[in-house]
Amino acid sequence: MAGRGRVRGSGVPGLCLVLVLLAGLSLVGCGGRPTTGTAKADVQRVLDRRAAAVLHHDAGAYAATGTSEGYADVRALPLAAWSYRVTAVRRDGDTVTADAELSYRIRGYDRAPVTVGRTLRLARDAAGRWGVTSEEPAKKAGEQLWDQGVVTVVRGEHSLVLGAGQPAARLRAFADLADGAVPAVSAAWGTDWAGHVVVLVPKSLDGMAGLLGSPASSYRGIAAVTTGETGGGTRTPADRVVVNPDAYALLGTVGRQVVLTHETTHVATRAHTNAATPLWLSEGYADWVGYRETGRTPRQVAPELQNAVTEGRVPAGLPTDADFGFSGDAARLARAYEGGWLACRMIADRWGEVKLDAFYRAVGAHEKRTGAVEGALKSVLGTSLPEFTAHWRTYLRDQLA
Known part of the structure; x- marks a missing residue:
C-alpha cells in the first residue's frame, strides 16, 4: 500500500525496523539516510499522488506534493490518463534529481499513451517528506x-x-x-x-x-x-x-x-506511412488533398518548378528525401513539394483517385524502402519506375511550360 513499508537496519546488533505509516515519509534505517533504492520508491509515491491530483483536478492534493507551479498550466487539459514512472534518481543529501517518463492521454483523441522524458527535482522537509520543487523536459526532450x-x-x-x-x-x-x-x-x-x-x-x-x-x-x-x-x-x-x-x-x-x-x-495516413514511403509521395499526397477542391492550377501552385521547366531545367527524376530537408534553400524545398504534388496529381488524372489511394497504401504495406515504389507501380498502376518518371517529366512540361 502506498506510503507503507519496512527496511532492515545494518551495522548494529539485531534488527531495526521502521514502519512508516504516513504517505510520503522517507523509509530509513536506524540513524541512516535513505538508500538510493528507497529514495526512488519514495519519489515514485510522491509522483503517483501528484499525477492523481492532475488527473482529478485537485489543486489541494497537488500542492501537498510540493510546488504548485505548473498546475494552472495543465488544469484545462481534458485528460484520460496521466502518470509518471521514475527511471533513475540522483540524491545529494536532502535533495533528489529524478528522471521520469510522463505518460498521458488526451480523452477522446489519443489511442495510446504519449510518453515523454521529464526531469524533476525534489527536496525533503524537516519531517522527512519529499516534495517536488521543479519539473522540466528531460535533456534532449522537446517541451510540452x-x-x-x-x-x-x-x-x-x-x-x-x-x-x-x-x-x-x-x-x-x-x-x-x-x-x-x-x-x-x-x-x-x-x-x-x-x-x-x-x-x-x-x-x-x-x-x-x-x-x-x-x-x-x-x-x-x-x-x-x-x-x-x-x-x-x-x-x-x-x-x-x-x-x-x-x-x-x-x-x-x-x-x-x-x-x-x-x-x-x-x-489520416499515418498508419500507412512508414520507412517504405518516400517523401515525394507522403508530402505530395498531402498537398494533393490540400489543393484538391481549391481550383488552383499547376502554375499557381508550382511557381518554382514552373520557372525551372520554362528555363529548360526539367528535373531528371522524382524528388529525393534529401530535397525535402530544411537546408535553407527555399527554392529547392519548394520544387520538391511541387514535384511530389504534381506526381500525385498525375496519378489521379491518369489512373484515377482510387488508384492513387491504392498506390499509397501499397507502398506503405511493403514496410521497407527497397522495391516498395517499384512494386506498387507494377501491381497498382501497371507501370515501371522509369516509365512513371518519363510520364511525370512529360506531365511537368504539359502543365507548366
Missing part, C-alpha cells in the same frame, strides 16, 4: 505545451485546439480550419482513420521549435508540421499538428486552409 504557459482549450466539431499565449478567438479560428480539413481528408482518403485532429498553437516560432526539440531556424517559413508521438502503426495516438503562428499569419485564406488540410492528411 504547458511548459510554455497556461494551456487554453478550444473544441471544434472534429478538432481539439490547444494554445499557449494565444487568445481564445485565434484558437477558435484554427478549430474552424481543422473542422473544414477533416471532412475534406475523409472525402479523399476514406474514413478508416480517427476522423479528428489535435492542433497545438504556441505563442511564436520559438515556441514551435521548443515543442519539436529543434532550433527555430529549422522551421522558419514553415507554417505547420505534424509529428507522430509514438512511432507508426495503428496504435499511434492522435498526431499533433504543431503550428508556426509567425508563418501562418502571412498566409491568405486559401493558404491557411490548405496547410491545415495538408497536415490533417498526414494524421
Whole structure:
C-alpha cells in the first residue's frame, strides 16, 4: 500500500525496523539516510499522488506534493490518463534529481499513451517528506505545451485546439480550419482513420521549435508540421499538428486552409506511412488533398518548378528525401513539394483517385524502402519506375511550360 513499508537496519546488533505509516515519509534505517533504492520508491509515491491530483483536478492534493507551479498550466487539459514512472534518481543529501517518463492521454483523441522524458527535482522537509520543487523536459526532450504557459482549450466539431499565449478567438479560428480539413481528408482518403485532429498553437516560432526539440531556424517559413508521438502503426495516438503562428499569419485564406488540410492528411495516413514511403509521395499526397477542391492550377501552385521547366531545367527524376530537408534553400524545398504534388496529381488524372489511394497504401504495406515504389507501380498502376518518371517529366512540361 502506498506510503507503507519496512527496511532492515545494518551495522548494529539485531534488527531495526521502521514502519512508516504516513504517505510520503522517507523509509530509513536506524540513524541512516535513505538508500538510493528507497529514495526512488519514495519519489515514485510522491509522483503517483501528484499525477492523481492532475488527473482529478485537485489543486489541494497537488500542492501537498510540493510546488504548485505548473498546475494552472495543465488544469484545462481534458485528460484520460496521466502518470509518471521514475527511471533513475540522483540524491545529494536532502535533495533528489529524478528522471521520469510522463505518460498521458488526451480523452477522446489519443489511442495510446504519449510518453515523454521529464526531469524533476525534489527536496525533503524537516519531517522527512519529499516534495517536488521543479519539473522540466528531460535533456534532449522537446517541451510540452504547458511548459510554455497556461494551456487554453478550444473544441471544434472534429478538432481539439490547444494554445499557449494565444487568445481564445485565434484558437477558435484554427478549430474552424481543422473542422473544414477533416471532412475534406475523409472525402479523399476514406474514413478508416480517427476522423479528428489535435492542433497545438504556441505563442511564436520559438515556441514551435521548443515543442519539436529543434532550433527555430529549422522551421522558419514553415507554417505547420505534424509529428507522430509514438512511432507508426495503428496504435499511434492522435498526431499533433504543431503550428508556426509567425508563418501562418502571412498566409491568405486559401493558404491557411490548405496547410491545415495538408497536415490533417498526414494524421489520416499515418498508419500507412512508414520507412517504405518516400517523401515525394507522403508530402505530395498531402498537398494533393490540400489543393484538391481549391481550383488552383499547376502554375499557381508550382511557381518554382514552373520557372525551372520554362528555363529548360526539367528535373531528371522524382524528388529525393534529401530535397525535402530544411537546408535553407527555399527554392529547392519548394520544387520538391511541387514535384511530389504534381506526381500525385498525375496519378489521379491518369489512373484515377482510387488508384492513387491504392498506390499509397501499397507502398506503405511493403514496410521497407527497397522495391516498395517499384512494386506498387507494377501491381497498382501497371507501370515501371522509369516509365512513371518519363510520364511525370512529360506531365511537368504539359502543365507548366
